[in-house]
Amino acid sequence: VFVYGTGNALTMPTGRFTYNLGYDANNQAPIFTNINQYGGINDYRMPAYHRMDIAFTYTPKPESTKRFKSSWNFSIYNLYNRYNPYFIYLDTDDGERTIQGKKVFLFPIMPGVTWNFKF
Amino acid sequence: MKTSFYTRIWNWLLLLSVAGILSCEKNFDIKLDSAQQLLIVEGYINNEIPEYNYVVLSRSQDYYAPDFQSLAVSNATVTITEGVLLPDQTYSWDAATKVQLREANQPQVPDSLRQGVYFDPRLFTSPSQALRGTTGKYYLLEIETDGKHYSSVTGLLQPVILDSISSDYHFIDAEDNNKPKARITAYYQDPDTIGNTQMYFWRYEANRNNFGWAGLSRNRRANGADDLTNGQYIKLTQNQGFAIGDTVHYFLMSVERKVYNFWESYDKARDNEGPFATPVTLQNTITGENVLGCFSGFSVSSRQSVVK
Numbered sequence: 001v002f003v004y005g006t007g008n009a010l011t012m013p014t015g016r017f018t019y020n021l022g023y024d025a026n027n028q029a030p031i032f033t034n035i036n037q038y039g040g041i042n043d044y045r046m047p048a049y050h051r052m053d054i055a056f057t058y059t060p061k062p063e064s065t066k067r068f069k070s071s072w073n074f075s076i077y078n079l080y081n082r083y084n085p086y087f088i089y090l091d092t093d094d095g096e097r098t099i100q101g102k103k104v105f106l107f108p109i110m111p112g113v114t115w116n117f118k119f
Numbered sequence: 120m121k122t123s124f125y126t127r128i129w130n131w132l133l134l135l136s137v138a139g140i141l142s143c144e145k146n147f148d149i150k151l152d153s154a155q156q157l158l159i160v161e162g163y164i165n166n167e168i169p170e171y172n173y174v175v176l177s178r179s180q181d182y183y184a185p186d187f188q189s190l191a192v193s194n195a196t197v198t199i200t201e202g203v204l205l206p207d208q209t210y211s212w213d214a215a216t217k218v219q220l221r222e223a224n225q226p227q228v229p230d231s232l233r234q235g236v237y238f239d240p241r242l243f244t245s246p247s248q249a250l251r252g253t254t255g256k257y258y259l260l261e262i263e264t265d266g267k268h269y270s271s272v273t274g275l276l277q278p279v280i281l282d283s284i285s286s287d288y289h290f291i292d293a294e295d296n297n298k299p300k301a302r303i304t305a306y307y308q309d310p311d312t313i314g315n316t317q318m319y320f321w322r323y324e325a326n327r328n329n330f331g332w333a334g335l336s337r338n339r340r341a342n343g344a345d346d347l348t349n350g351q352y353i354k355l356t357q358n359q360g361f362a363i364g365d366t367v368h369y370f371l372m373s374v375e376r377k378v379y380n381f382w383e384s385y386d387k388a389r390d391n392e393g394p395f396a397t398p399v400t401l402q403n404t405i406t407g408e409n410v411l412g413c414f415s416g417f418s419v420s421s422r423q424s425v426v427k
Contacts, residue, residue: 011398015154017179018189019161019385019401019412021236022333023228026325030232031333032189033389037154037179037411038398044151088147089394090182099183101149104394108143 001053007046013090014039034094046088052079055112070117081109151182158192158269160405160412163332164199164258165372166275167419169249171332172199174220174237174260179411191235193222195264199250202257210272212259218250228330252416254278260414262407269407273416274375279317281371281420282306286427292360300360301426303367311350316379317343318417320370323361335370339386342379361426373418377404381413 015037022031055075078084085103092099161175174197177189197220202212220237224230239250252258252275262269286301309315319342320335329335338357345351361367374382380402388399404413 012149012151013154013182013398014152015156015179015181016184017157017159017411018177019159020333020389021161021175021177021189021232022331022335023225023232023329024326024334025227025328025330028229030188031329031331033333033385035385035388035401036182036391036396036398037157038400039152039154041398044149083143083145085147086143087394088149089396090149090392092392097185101147102144103147104144106143 003049003051003053005049007048009042010044010046010088011038011041012044013037034092046085049084051077051082051084053077054079068117068119070115073112073114073116075112075114077110077112078107079109083108154179154181155409156180158262158264158267158407158410158412159189160260160262160269160271160410160414162199162260162271162273162412162414163417164250164252164260164273164275164414165417165419166252166254166278167370167421169239169246169251170225170242172239172250172252173331174199174262176235176237176262176264189235192264193234195237195262197221197237198261200259200261201253202259203255204257204274210257210259220250225330227328252418254418258414258416260405267408269405269410271405271412271414273378273404273414275416275418276373276375278373278418278420279307279310279315279371281369281422282308284367284369284422284424286361286363286424287356289363290360295360295362299363301363302356302358303361303369303424303426304354304356305369305371305422307353307371307420309345309348309351309353313345313349314376315343315345315349316374316376318372318374318379318382319343319355319357320372321357321359322368322370324365339389342383342386344379363426365426366423367426368421368423370417370419370421373420375416377402378413378415381415385413 013036018032020033057073059071083105086106088103157179159177176192200212201216202210221240223238224233242249254275257274260271283306285304287304288302292298292300320337384402403411
């Protein structure tokens with residue numbers, strides 16, 4: 001099965017500025033606060049969500065007339081191991097002066113084995 | 120305290136869940152649009168501290184720009200004019216009071232921070248004549264830079280008088296060498312007309328030599344609006360602890376609602392990042408093209424006390 005979904009719309013910052021300027025005499029350093037500047041609402045589109053899953057079922061004795069029946073199911077979730085972002089954010093480190101986009105994703109490729117039985 | 124079996128199981132499950140989620144994080148190239156560059160204005164006028172009447176001009180920049188400090192705007196023409204509000208809600212400006220502010224610096228602040236900060240030059244030549252706000256008056260800030268004109272008006276309201284401050288709620292601060300500390304409570308009567316707004320600042324040992332309103336301490340979660348407390352006698356305890364024997368200078372600022380709204384939006388916008396950030400836009404009070412900021416009129420009533 002193939003699952004596809006358009007990425008979510010988000011409001012992301014487009015710029016930033018500093019505000020509330022002062023001077024910290026003890027640390028001999030400027031005081032300021034970084035404030036984000038935003039453009040339009042929902043003007044950022046996250047990457048599309050898609051994945052492929054496959055599964056097949058093996059029944060050892062399909063013709064069996066016994067009361068007890070069983071089968072094996074083998075599956076692979078997210079076959080091509082796409083890191084679909086669950087959410088994204090901007091990680092800003094004022095001390096190191098770095099800005100890095102981050103994405104958090106759930107469920108990479110996951111094989112699964114299931115034994116089903118009836119009685 | 121003995122931890123129950125189920126609590127331990129729950130803690131392990133929680134730990135594994137968090138570890139599982141955190142391990143699925145990768146760097147990601149978030150392509151952002153370029154921002155419209157804004158002139159950022161931070162202006163102050165108050166009736167008690169002349170050296171704290173200043174204007175900071177800077178510009179915004181793209182989110183990924185490498186410079187983390189402000190892009191100072193130099194060589195702007197910055198003036199402040201005093202006036203009054205007429206009964207027909209228009210202003211009458213007294214041209215004789217017009218003061219041109221110039222880029223300068225306070226002695227305790229290094230030259231590297233001088234750019235883009237404008238003071239009344241009389242502060243350094245004849246301090247007693249330097250710009251000082253008068254309660255009941257209004258002030259017009261005008262800025263000319265790059266051929267564009269910006270302006271803003273703020274008023275110095277009649278200040279709500281701070282009756283007294285007291286030391287209460289004594290405690291031992293385990294995070295500061297077990298120092299005995301107390302909290303400060305401010306007492307004042309809220310006027311009987313609704314719509315009064317206040318901000319609270321304080322100076323104490325840790326920030327005594329700092330400069331600027333940002334160098335003072337302020338509880339960003341406790342600005343005062345009398346929407347629910349109109350006309351009441353206010354007893355407000357700040358949660359910060361002060362060492363016994365420290366001298367605290369407490370400032371109660373009466374501000375216009377638009378100034379209050381700006382600082383409320385600022386408080387919501389600061390430290391607002393990470394996955395749960397909320398897109399906050401500051402409540403601008405400056406008029407002009409592509410400009411953002413606030414000209415803050417602070418009507419100060421202050422008290423000083425030694426923490427007991």
